[in-house]
Amino acid sequence: KAGVTQTPRYLIKTRGQQVTLSCSPISGHRSVSWYQQTPGQGLQFLFEYFSETQRNKGNFPGRFSGRQFSNSRSEMNVSTLELGDSALYLCASSSFGGGGVTEAFFGQGTRLTVV
Amino acid sequence: GDSVTQMEGPVTLSEEACLTINCTYTATGYPSLFWYVQYPGEGLQLLLKATKADDKGSNKGFEATYRKETTSFHLEKGSVQVSDSAVYFCALSGDSGAGSYQLTFGKGTKLSVIP
Numbered sequence: 001k002a003g004v005t006q007t008p009r010y011l012i013k014t015r016g017q018q019v020t021l022s023c024s025p026i027s028g029h030r031s032v033s034w035y036q037q038t039p040g041q042g043l044q045f046l047f048e049y050f051s052e053t054q055r056n057k058g059n060f061p062g063r064f065s066g067r068q069f070s071n072s073r074s075e076m077n078v079s080t081l082e083l084g085d086s087a088l089y090l091c092a093s094s095s096f097g098g099g100g101v102t103e104a105f106f107g108q109g110t111r112l113t114v115v
Numbered sequence: 116g117d118s119v120t121q122m123e124g125p126v127t128l129s130e131e132a133c134l135t136i137n138c139t140y141t142a143t144g145y146p147s148l149f150w151y152v153q154y155p156g157e158g159l160q161l162l163l164k165a166t167k168a169d170d171k172g173s174n175k176g177f178e179a180t181y182r183k184e185t186t187s188f189h190l191e192k193g194s195v196q197v198s199d200s201a202v203y204f205c206a207l208s209g210d211s212g213a214g215s216y217q218l219t220f221g222k223g224t225k226l227s228v229i230p
Contacts, residue, residue, distance in 0.1 A: 004158075033217070043204065043220040056217055090158055092218070104208075104218060106151075106158040 002027065004093050004107035012113045018079040021110045025072050025093030032074040033104065034066060037088040046089075049074055081114045088112075117142040121205045121221035128195055128228050136190040136224045138179075138205035146207040148172075148181050148188040149218070153202045162190075162203070195228045202226070 005024040013019050025032050034046040045058040049068035066076040072093075078085055088111050092104040121138040128134060140148065147166045151159040163172030168183035177192045188205060205221040 006158075035218075042222045043218075045217050045219070048217060058217075092159075103161060103164065106160070108156075108158045 004091055004105050006089075006091050006107035006110050008110060009108065010111045010113075012115060013081050015081055015083060015114055017081050018077060019081060019112060020075055020077045021089055021091075021112070023074045023076075023091030023093075023107060025074070025091075026095075026105055029093035029095050029105075030072055031094045032068055032072065033092045033094075034074070034076050035090045035092065036060075037090060037109070038086075043090070046076065078112075083114050086112060086114045117146065117207060117209045117219040119205050119207055119219055119221040121203075122224055123222050125225040125227060128226070130197055130228055130230050131194045132228075134190070134192040134195050134199075134226070136203055136205075136226075138188045138190065138221060140186050140188065140205075140207050142186075142207055142209050142219075144209065146209045148179070149206045149208065150177070150179055150188070150190050151204045151206060151220075153204065153223070155201075159204065195226070197228045197230055200226055200228045 007022045031050045033048040035043050036046055037043050046060055047057045047066050048055050052068045063079045068074045088109045090109045091107045094104050118141045149164045150162040152162045153159050163174040165172040165181035168181055171180045179188050179190045202223045202225045204223045206218045208218050
């Protein structure tokens with residue numbers, strides 16, 4: 001069974017540009033979550049999608065957005081990039097989206113560098 | 116809101132030494148608890164989990180027990196190996212409403228094991 005696939009692995013962008021990251025979850029998983037990892041703030045929740053609906057969003061500005069397609073693949077977009085957006089962006093998928101016991105499987109992440 | 120506090124390290128141990136990484140949490144309700152491990156340049160891998168009070172999660176010689184009375188989930192291993200060198204994250208999953216699933220992470224503990 002293939003794992004969670006994130007593309008691209010590495011990105012370098014200039015301040016003010018926008019970027020789109022992609023995540024393909026494990027087959028059959030309908031919940032996809034995104035996290036930002038930085039040395040200063042650690043791992044922070046961005047948002048969660050289930051069956052193409054955003055069910056929860058973390059405390060990030062509106063420049064961060066996402067969507068999920070009917071095949072459960074997800075994209076996240078960051079507009080008007082700032083230097084502080086440089087981070088490792090991790091995608092996680094899970095087999096059901098109910099609260100409580102849910103095991104999340106993570107991709108290898110996309111390393112975004114903003115210059 | 117939910118929070119996780121873990122010893123930040125770094126922790127340096129000799130091979131075959133005992134390991135304990137402390138983790139305490141604050142959460143409403145009855146969260147599930149997890150330990151994830153991150154190797155250099157990689158995403159997160161689930162190490163073990165516990166879903167209710169007094170549950171013990173175990174994997175690859177690592178153990179952690181869900182202690183509701185002390186709100187703790189300390190990670191232990193009796194004899195570490197060089198291959199255990201990585202960053203370890205304690206996390207909890209809480210119900211964010213509308214059935215949404217969200218992980219809250221500690222800051223991570225970097226473990227280095229020397230031969």
